[in-house]
Amino acid sequence: xxxxxxxxxxxxxxxxxxxxxxxxxxxxxxxxxxxxxxxxxxxxxxxxxxxxxxxxxxxxxxxxxxxxxxxxxxxxxxxxxxxxxxxxxxxxxxxxxxxxxxxxxxxxxxxxxxxxxxxxxxxxxxxxxxxxxxxxxxxxxxxxxxxxxxxxxxxxxxxxxxxxxxxxxxxxxxxxxxxxxxxxxxxxxxxxxxxxxxxxxxxxxxxxxxxxxxxxxxxxxxxxxxxxxxxxxxxxxxxxxxxxxxxxxxxxxxxxxxxxxxxxxxxxxxxxxxxxxxxxxxxxxxxxxxxxxxxxxxxxxxxxxxxxxxxxxxxxxxxxxxxxxxxxxxxxxxxxxxxxxxxxxxxxxxxxxxxxxxxxxxxxxxxxxxxxxxxxxxxxxxxxxxxxxxxxxxxxxxxxxxxxxxxxxxxxxxxxxxxxxxxxxxxxxxxxxxxxxxxxxxxxxxxxxxxxxxxxxxxxxxxxxxxxxxxxxxxxxxx
Numbered sequence: 001x002x003x004x005x006x007x008x009x010x011x012x013x014x015x016x017x018x019x020x021x022x023x024x025x026x027x028x029x030x031x032x033x034x035x036x037x038x039x040x041x042x043x044x045x046x047x048x049x050x051x052x053x054x055x056x057x058x059x060x061x062x063x064x065x066x067x068x069x070x071x072x073x074x075x076x077x078x079x080x081x082x083x084x085x086x087x088x089x090x091x092x093x094x095x096x097x098x099x100x101x102x103x104x105x106x107x108x109x110x111x112x113x114x115x116x117x118x119x120x121x122x123x124x125x126x127x128x129x130x131x132x133x134x135x136x137x138x139x140x141x142x143x144x145x146x147x148x149x150x151x152x153x154x155x156x157x158x159x160x161x162x163x164x165x166x167x168x169x170x171x172x173x174x175x176x177x178x179x180x181x182x183x184x185x186x187x188x189x190x191x192x193x194x195x196x197x198x199x200x201x202x203x204x205x206x207x208x209x210x211x212x213x214x215x216x217x218x219x220x221x222x223x224x225x226x227x228x229x230x231x232x233x234x235x236x237x238x239x240x241x242x243x244x245x246x247x248x249x250x251x252x253x254x255x256x257x258x259x260x261x262x263x264x265x266x267x268x269x270x271x272x273x274x275x276x277x278x279x280x281x282x283x284x285x286x287x288x289x290x291x292x293x294x295x296x297x298x299x300x301x302x303x304x305x306x307x308x309x310x311x312x313x314x315x316x317x318x319x320x321x322x323x324x325x326x327x328x329x330x331x332x333x334x335x336x337x338x339x340x341x342x343x344x345x346x347x348x349x350x351x352x353x354x355x356x357x358x359x360x361x362x363x364x365x366x367x368x369x370x371x372x373x374x375x376x377x378x379x380x381x382x383x384x385x386x387x388x389x390x391x392x393x394x395x396x397x398x399x400x401x402x403x404x405x406x407x408x409x410x411x412x413x414x415x416x417x418x419x420x421x422x423x424x425x426x427x428x429x430x431x432x433x434x435x436x437x438x439x440x441x442x443x444x445x446x447x448x449x450x451x452x453x454x455x456x457x458x459x460x461x462x463x464x465x466x467x468x469x470x471x472x473x474x475x476x477x478x479x
Contacts, residue, residue: 008083010094012101014038015066015081037081040105042068043140043236045098047091048082061088064095067139069233074224076233078136107238109168112137112208114146115155115182117174121281125212129173133210133232140236144171152181159185160192169206171235175213180458182207183245184257200247200257208235214281217459218259220360221367222374242375244356248457250466260359260368261470262456263421264299264384265351265392268292271454274461293393298348298386299423299453305343306418308378308472342420348386354419354470355380364399371413378415378472385410422467423453 006017016036044067049059063084069076085091102108116125126148137144145167149155155178159170172182190203210231211219220226222241223234248255262270273288356379358367369380384395387410398405406413452463 010097010101012104013040015042037066037068039098039101040237041070042066042098042102043108043136043233045095045102047095048084061086061091063091064098066098069237074230075227076230078229078233105238107240108140109142109235109238111143111145111167112169112171112235113162113164113167114144114171114173115158115178116146116148117155117172117178117212118148120174120178120212121214125173128212128228129210132228133173136229136232136236142236149174149178152177155182156185156188159189164189164193164205167205169208169235171208171210173210173212175211176215176217176459178213179207179209179218180256180258180460183259187245187247187257206240215361215363215459217359217361217368218357220362221259221357224360226362244375244377244379244472246354246356246379246470248455248462249469250464255462255464255468256457258458259357260355260458261353261468263301263352263453263468264349265292265296266353266456267454267461270456270459270461271463293389296350296389296392298350299352300348301352301424302344302346302420302422303349303352303383304345304420304422305381305414305416306341306471307343308415308417342418349383350386350392351382351384352421353380353382354416355382366399366401366403368399370403372415378417379419379470381414381416381419382406383412383414385412417472419470420467 005020007020008015008017014036016034018034046065046067048062048065050062051059063082063086066081066083068079068081070079071077083094085094114129116129118126134144147155147158155172159182170182170186172179186203186205186207187200190201191199193204194201208231209219209222210228211223211226212228216226219231222243223230243259245257245259246261247257248261269288269292272291273284276284276287279287353368355369355372357369357374358372359369360367369382372378372380384392387395387408391408391410395405395408395411405411452465455462455464455468
């Protein structure tokens, strides 16, 4: 084998190497390309040693190894750069210098509060964390305080009581329901600490999302890909991404914070799926969709919204910037109507969705709200008016393709700063209603007086009996 030596240069931002080209025994030159690695992509450095089998410490110094990430599309992958040098003095000089330079990245976490939902999807969250995430945290010298949640609301109760000033961030290992609960907890805790019960406050700690659910809409939207290694590398490298969030209120009371909500078809299909928890998640979803389509009826409600203008710069900017450790810094929040001019429509709607992120998933590669961005200061309103069942199914099917889901006369979309939905409660609706073939009926769903309407908020069923208001309030951006 031919051994090629290099001149290696280290600066505060990068490490470059240039080959010193020797001749082979045949007189041919050893061709090796120069290279570079940016220190912002390096998350750990270790001293390499030669050790005998069973030897736990010591050993002859071989050089240093730099552990870094390389980008393949939207994925981040682990990579290692080996610098060989048999001099113990030189090796430790390089090691200490590299450690000092890496310590200069102040946004990188050193101590994280980790929540793991062991019941997510196929109960793979603990396995995903142990096999894919924990080794990266250990390699990057990130300490962790782990809570394995035991019930719904466990993470929220822990977040209300724990001392957050000890941590550099919070990490969620779970599906969209777990992420929504922790996002709600992080923002709610910021409000409690600031003694600001009525106005959302920017959280002090960022939230890292490790996907371990069935669809992982939030993770796909933030990272651009559903991959725990990519998510973990973004966290250890200290990447930050601003994300818009919504708060939902009813009768002046905060219901919860979240990223997306569906009223009508999305809410009723989830309500039906929740009654079949004994089914596998994929079969439960399919069953609920088919049954809800068979009973398809519009909702009779008053829809009001405050439109906003999106500049061309925001509209055509890259959807997924290079920073992805999720920091909630904007809100679609609770507020008062003031003197603003609401656009109001009264009518029949099969589905109404409000989304502050694109809501990508393996089932919807372009997202449920492809025209919105992670932090553009608005939410997407998608209102699907009453139409035939066959036309509604065509609309739904186009979400799985590249485009065209909004090119129907009965679908309207708006960028909004606030939305108000006021359902009309009538005299009762039976889920045991006969399932008739053919198109959907023009008669609306009839809700009993005082009964709650089902909402799908980040994949979680929330039942609300009265009107719901969502409003945007810009907060300070994170640097």
